[in-house]
Amino acid sequence: MERIKLTDDLSFSRIIQGFWRLSNWGQTPSETLKFMNNCIELGITTFDTADIYMSETYQREAMKLDKTIRNKIEIVTKCGIKPPIEALFKDVKTPHYNSTKDHIINSVDNSLIRLGVDNIDVVLIHRPDYLMDPSEVAEAFNEIKKAGKVREFGVSNFTPSQFNLLASYYDGKLVTNQIEISPLTVNAFEDGSIDNAMINHSSLMAWSPLSGGKLFKDDCEQAMRVRASLNELKEKYSASSIDQIAYAWILKHPAKIMPIVGSSKISRVKQATSALNINLSHEDWYYILESSLGRSVK
Numbered sequence: 001m002e003r004i005k006l007t008d009d010l011s012f013s014r015i016i017q018g019f020w021r022l023s024n025w026g027q028t029p030s031e032t033l034k035f036m037n038n039c040i041e042l043g044i045t046t047f048d049t050a051d052i053y054m055s056e057t058y059q060r061e062a063m064k065l066d067k068t069i070r071n072k073i074e075i076v077t078k079c080g081i082k083p084p085i086e087a088l089f090k091d092v093k094t095p096h097y098n099s100t101k102d103h104i105i106n107s108v109d110n111s112l113i114r115l116g117v118d119n120i121d122v123v124l125i126h127r128p129d130y131l132m133d134p135s136e137v138a139e140a141f142n143e144i145k146k147a148g149k150v151r152e153f154g155v156s157n158f159t160p161s162q163f164n165l166l167a168s169y170y171d172g173k174l175v176t177n178q179i180e181i182s183p184l185t186v187n188a189f190e191d192g193s194i195d196n197a198m199i200n201h202s203s204l205m206a207w208s209p210l211s212g213g214k215l216f217k218d219d220c221e222q223a224m225r226v227r228a229s230l231n232e233l234k235e236k237y238s239a240s241s242i243d244q245i246a247y248a249w250i251l252k253h254p255a256k257i258m259p260i261v262g263s264s265k266i267s268r269v270k271q272a273t274s275a276l277n278i279n280l281s282h283e284d285w286y287y288i289l290e291s292s293l294g295r296s297v298k
Helices: 029-042 056-063 101-115 134-146 160-169 193-199 211-217 221-236 242-251 266-277 282-293
Strands: 003-007 010-013 016-018 046-048 074-079 120-125 150-156 174-180 203-207 258-261
Touching: 003 174, 010 074, 029 056, 029 266, 056 101, 074 101, 101 120, 101 134, 120 174, 134 150, 134 160, 150 160, 160 174, 160 193, 174 193, 193 203, 211 221, 211 242, 221 242, 221 282, 242 258, 242 266, 242 282, 258 266
Parallel strands: 016 046, 016 258, 046 074, 074 120, 120 150, 150 174, 174 203, 203 258
Antiparallel strands: 003 010
16 A cells, blocks of 8 residues: 655555544453554554543554564544543543643653553644644653653644644654544635645645545535545446445545544545545546535535
8 A cells, every 4th residue: 555654664554444433342451452453454454542532442452462463553642632531531611722841742742641552643632722832742752752752743624824833843743633634624725725735845644535424315405416426436447335435535635635534434435545545536526625615516
């Protein structure tokens, strides 16, 4: 599988496996380990999680069964959202964002424990904190990286200006911005998010590339338009499912966007990897975009 180079010594698999709902999959540790190994066999080596997903300990229990797997994968986790979850944040009553130095450092230390690893490949600030002090965040990043706890840092759901603000204070490179991109969520193509990533030679991770299943079942006008266009192109490109075309649409962009697969079924994961073999024409790419927008781009 194609690798996306983030730095000179760190790369991600073009397709990323997400563990957002791992705690709800009902898998035993051995089943999760088997799933991870199946992903690795497909070329997927990058696994995405977050502290608030409550899935880090599940990943740890799986990895404990195979001490060699850590050297085969890249781990991405996130911090910065503080919901009223007793197991994570005692005494929190109001959901809020927190990007203070102390919180970032404590979050990384706790994720290391929950994951059962000595270091994490990439840590992301999960959401932009409106009270963010970029110099304080940069100080936390530098201190954590110097301690060898995290290899690189990035952000998630940041606007271009928020990304550039933090990047201007941080001595290192923000290696990624994880944002929502799908045939139903196309604002990143118009709001500068993708352009800004390319300007900064930073990579993009796409969460919810299938819009949480809305592509398949939602009955709103936009979803029905997009679903019809995907079905039409499925036949044209001899694809086995519309999710293949949806992934191919994201993969077409020269920004080398990395979609995050959320399914626990390896058959669905294979749909994403097989999309790497589908090269949509420019016209067909715009056909999907225009079906999403409900208008022509002309």
